[in-house]
Amino acid sequence: MVSTRAVPNLVFRQLRGQRSPGEFAAAVRRVAREIGEQVACDARYIGRVEAGEIRCPNYAYERVFLRMFPGLTLADMGFAARETVRGRRTARTGHEAHRTPRTPTVPAQFSPFPPDRPGHPAPLNHPNHEESDVLRRAFMTSGGATVAAAALPALGAGAASATTPWRVGEAEVDAVEQAVRQIRLLDDRHGADGLYRQAAQPLRAAYALLDAGTTARRSTSDRLHAGAGELAISVGWLAHDSGRLDRARSHYTEALATARLAGDAALESHAFCNMSFLARDAGRPREAVRTAQAGQQAARALGSPRLLALLALREAGGRAGLGDRAGCEQALGRAHAYFGYGESGADPEWMTFFVEAELEMLEAQCWSALSQWDRAAGHARRAAALQDPHFTRNLALYHAQLAGDLARGGAPDEAATAGLRALALLDQVRSSRIQSMLAQTARMLRPHRRTGQVAAFLARRTAPA
Structure with missing residues (x-):
């Protein structure tokens, strides 16, 4: 029988040089931003590459690595040819012909929409992980499909129960x-409104694993707790951004309880x-x-100084709401x-959104709460x-914030221009929170409805989608 054990990628390990896996992952994320890619690279991902678990990166990582090491091909970096690892219908020889693919086959009910189908976003070109095809297709399918079944394929009907532990x-x-x-x-691409109900399904499946599952190793258990907690936070955010604040609070509390149970400070x-x-x-x-202080x-x-920075901004927002300017x-x-x-x-993977633009936005919200409109x-x-x-x-959120601040500061035409930019972006995303912000701006601008830009904004906001 042919061995299926992963072969370490020693070439890629040499390319990392003296940098730690975390430092190298930070460099990967930095280069990705420079070329307009979005990758959620962390030290564990680099470790998996070097251990040979990731035999060929996805297209986003490929572009980043080619940018980092000009003149080298993926083969020069120690990676396998893409057609040997992505389940393509090509001839394979040697141990590749006997190796079981890591990505499960997608059931027929998860077949994706055609990219040009009206009313549905096209499949994304920038997946965050080399094995995300199943999840991407599941998330982009029609209402009858269950995301949980694709996200957690090992959870069959009745697989996990209180009386039958699931390995x-x-x-x-x-x-x-x-x-x-x-x-x-x-x-990031489409907003929360259309995702919340679907995303709740893999969350239930993840907690079913926690409730009924057993793991062979402590490291696997720790990862499962962390993953389920992060999933609860992600679903909570979708509830938050789509206006379901009570549900968001419940999901966040669930994540906090999971963190306390596992002793996971991150x-x-x-x-x-x-x-x-x-x-x-x-x-x-x-x-x-x-x-915010408890988080700090x-x-x-x-x-992670960046994490402390974000938590300090959360505290600043609360103090601004109290009118505590100092x-x-x-x-x-x-x-x-x-x-x-x-x-x-040490920066957490989820903080890839926290760049200078977000820092500026959160500070804008503080000054807005303190009525410092300009x-x-x-x-x-x-x-x-x-x-x-x-x-x-x-x-879209940043333009909506700008529109509201300009309207309150007595600049109706500029506010309407910013509002129109936000509305144009809302053709691509759905966010009740942003819509609510623009509705408040529209109410403030109605006294100026006879001016050209304000009239255009008010008409555009009330036009049928």
């Missing part, structure tokens, strides 16, 4: 982690970060401050100081100018 292995944990990445990617800090954001949006600024306490031992400015100062340390190999508009304008166009939802 959880690498395949199930990988599927949970891939579901998290795919939800984030789809949210997951705990992430849960507190999102809970603070939600509390601010729900009009509970004191809770926003407390949860959990994050101090993790070695406390807000102190928190903003800490945020800028931490952000200035730059990226670190200052808020300046930061929102910089956020929109800096934002990578791949992050469609965030770009």
Whole structure:
């Protein structure tokens, strides 16, 4: 019988040189942003490449690696030919002909929409993981398909129950982690409204694994807890952005409980970060401050200045909601100081969205809450100018924030122009939160409805989709 054991990629290990896996992963993410790609690279991904578990990267990673090492091909970097690892219908010889593919076959009910079908987004060109084809197709299919069945294929009917423990292995944990990445990617491109109900299904499946499963190794158990918790946060965010604030709170609380049970400080800090954001949006600024401070306490031992910067910004938002300008400015100062340390190999994978544009946006929201409209508009304008166009939802959010600040600051024509830009982007994404912001701006601009830009904005906002 031919061995199927992974062969370490020693060539790629040499290319990494003296950098740690975390430092090298940070360099990969930086180069990806420079060329307009989005990859969720971390130290574990680099370890899997070097261990030979990832025999050929996906197309996004391929472009990044070719940019990092000019003149080298994937073969020069120690990777296998793509057709030997992606399940293509090509002739294979040797051990490849006997090797079982890692990605399960997609059932017929998960066949994707044609890219040009009206009313449905085309399949994405930038998956975050080399094995995400099954998840991508599942998320893009019609309402009758269940995402959980594709995301966690090992969970058959009745497989996990209180009386029959289910053996959880690498395949199930990988599927949970891939579901998290795919939800984030789809949210960036298309917004939360159309994803929430579908994304809740793999979350239930992941917690079914936790409740009824057993694992052979502690490391697998830790990954499963972390993956299920991150999935709860991702689904909570979809609920948050689509206006389901009570459900979002429930999901975030579930993630926090999972973090406490597993002793996972990274997951705990992430849960507190999102809970603070939600509390601010729900009009509970004191809770926003407390949860942000709890997140900072959990994050101090993790070695990520960027994470501390984001949590300081969450605290600043809560203090702004309380009208505490001095406390807000102190928190903003800490945020800028931490952000200035730059990226670190310890930065969590979920923080890829937190770039300078997001820093500007969160500061804009603070000044807006303090009724400093001109200052808020300046930061929102910089956020929109800096934002990578791949992050469609965030770009729409930044223009919506700018429109509201300009309207409150007495600049109706400029506000309408920014609002029109946000509406144009909402042709591609669906976010109840952004729609709500634009509705408030429209109410403020109605007294100026006879002017050209304002009239165009009001007409565009009320036009049928």
